[in-house]
Amino acid sequence: MDDERAVEHRKEVNASPEGQSSHEIASSAASPATSGSSTEDNTSNDGEPSTALENGSSRSTRDGQYGDDYVNLVLSRRQTSRGSEGAEDMAQIAKLMSRMFGKERKSVSDEEKTRHAGVIWKALTVKGVGLGAALQPTNADIFLALPRFIKSLLTRGRKGIGAGHHPLRTILDDFTGCVKPREMLLVLGRPGSGCSTFLKVIGNQRAGYKSIEGDVRYGGADAQLMADKYRSEVSYNPEDDLHYATLTVRDTLLFALKTRTPDKDSRIPGESRKDYQKTFLSAIAKLFWIEHALGTKVGNELIRGISGGEKKRVSIAEAMITRASTQCWDNSTRGLDASTALEYVQSLRTLTDMANVSTVVALYQASENLYNLFDKVMLIEEGKCAYYGSARDAKAYFERLGFECPPRWTTPDFLTSVSDPHARRVKSGWEDRVPRSGEDFQRVYRKSDTYKAALQEIDQFEKELETQKHKCEQARQEMPKKNYTISFYEQVIVLTRRQFLIMYGDKQTLVGKWSMLTFQALIIGSLFYNLPPTRFVDMSTEG
Incomplete structure (x- = not known):
């Protein structure tokens, strides 16, 4: 093929x-x-x-x-x-x-000296607070308030006990792996297994969790350093594509280009900012098949605009403009048909290869052709890492454990079915030997050669980073430590222009607001029409 x-x-x-x-x-x-x-x-x-x-x-x-x-x-x-x-x-x-x-x-380009370093995570454990039980108050709560308060004082300090505490849950348990530059990692798992949490942590979106243990490094830099000085190098993209509906595709991409155009030291000699923006816009428009939609509004449920697949490709084009070295995409194919989803992941593959970035994608359903575009795959079950390794070897790994892949099943469907007791198929004679829970899958994986190969790959990758550490640190010292490419003054100008474009794009709402303001001005102004300028009239008007 x-x-x-x-x-x-x-x-x-x-x-x-x-x-x-x-x-x-x-x-x-x-x-x-x-x-x-x-x-x-x-x-x-x-x-x-x-x-x-x-x-x-x-x-x-x-x-x-x-x-x-x-x-x-x-x-x-x-x-x-x-x-x-x-x-x-x-x-x-x-x-x-x-x-x-x-x-x-x-x-x-000076930026290329400090970017494209990949991401490594070791012993990553994420814990969050559960919602607990919510009880509807009744009249009896008036008499139970004092006993509950005394109980909360006696049980304070015990996690998960008492009226003011919620149960602490381990969302991810001891994950280890890496994604090198120009590699794509596919994260599979059933809803609620922890796929979104993994992508958020790798995307350095750590708010909302009780504790995050372990080590996550982006080319030798820890998560705190990346958040403080290199925040734009790591991006997390949620399921929904968040765009301004009244902006055209061209205005949307030009705004990203104007805020992320590098300085003259990172541009070709003789190339101006406008030349860079024009060339980049033409390249990504042709590369992601959105050249015909540049003059069309992005749109939403109320405003007619581009299709869902085109909107996904606009998001990928924005990600290429930002040139973030680590990018996480959370279930981005939701709502797309098979062919559109394949084109979307092909665009991600293009972004990964050309921009030399590390890409992590979480999907709940994928075709075989889509699966073949990924280098690695991770299967998460109940917050445990059931498999992490080469995408080509994943199917054979679970078949060696005793699972059977039915005919005409895709590899992603087979991988997600092994953890589902109602969908998995076990070979004859292996019923009592196959792993069934998340702990069983994690224990078997830790004893496998696949896990040992993953550890060796991480060690080799760390050695490569160590040999380039001096060069990288020297380049980072020369590079200004800031999260924004343009100055504050330029940001104000670009944002003001975009706000005017947003308002002008919705002419009906704009005309309605102006008409309402004009009508209110006429009504209030009519109160003072033809009034004589005397003190008596002023007092009568006020009173």
Whole structure:
């Protein structure tokens, strides 16, 4: 299958020495067009697209003609999913992508020195306070108030006991793993298993939890340092796409671009802020199939706008603009059909490969083609880690435990069914040997070779980060420690302009407000119409 070949291509690229770099975007040399290509042709393809690319050549992207392995991979997947695009369109997209993510920009960008470091979590345990029981007060509560108060004083200090305490629940129990740059982790689990909590903690959204134990590091920086000085490098995206309905897609993306345009030290020499914004907007609009919707309002339930799939791709385009090194997407395919969900995850794959970020996605249902786009998978059951490892080895792992995958079942459906007592299927003779609870799955996983391989991968990744630690710290000291790209004055200007666009986009509401204000002004003004300017009239009007 084409998707499987794309995954194979991506695996080979990630296995290269440059693809293993944690703090620098890896770039491979251009693939020769034919076996007889000259050395000069290969050298010319290392930096910018070739002359044939600029002229809109009709050469196929599958042959590796666009000068960068990741550009070839993205365009190959794009051509597989939407084969209606011509060679000229593909060449134009490749040219824009090479300009925004090519070697020339990588060599001059100061931001790339401290970003793209991946995320590592060790012994991660999250505890939260349960809601407890809510009782409706009655007349008898008047007489029970004093005994309950005395009981609360006697039981104070005991967790989960007393009138003023709620039970303490362990939401996540001792999780360990990592996501490297250009890797995608799929988080599977039944509703209530802890998938959203895991994504929030990895996305550095820690509010609302009683305690978070363990260690979460983003390329050597702990969660507190990231929250204080590099907050924009970690993003969490909830299920719902939050956009201003009255803004057009172009205005939505331009606002993000204006607030995240890097300074001149991170731009190509001679490139102005407007040139950067124009080129980036053209690139992401073509890359995520939203070029035709740039002039359309985003819309909502009341205002007609773009479709649900297009709105998802607008969110991904915004995430690419922010260039956050770690991105978490929580059940973002909810409400999308199978084909739209596949295009959405393909866009996430494109974002991960081109922007060199670490992506974590939680889904409750996924197709086989969608599953093949991920590098790793994590299965959560009752707050326990039932599996974490390669996405290719997950099915075989649970089959070795005694579970059976029915015909025509997708791998994600099979993985989520093993923890469901009503849906899982067990091989004959394994009924008393398979794990059944979350504790059983965690215990078996800790004894497996998959867990040992995960620990070895983390150790190797930490060694790679340690070798680049001095270079990273030196670059971070030179980089200004701020969460915002533009100054406060520029933020006020951009936000004011956006607010006017929001108001102007809803003309009916705006005209209604102005009409109401005009009507009120006329009514109040009529009270003083033709009144003589005397003291007696003023007193009578007041009284």
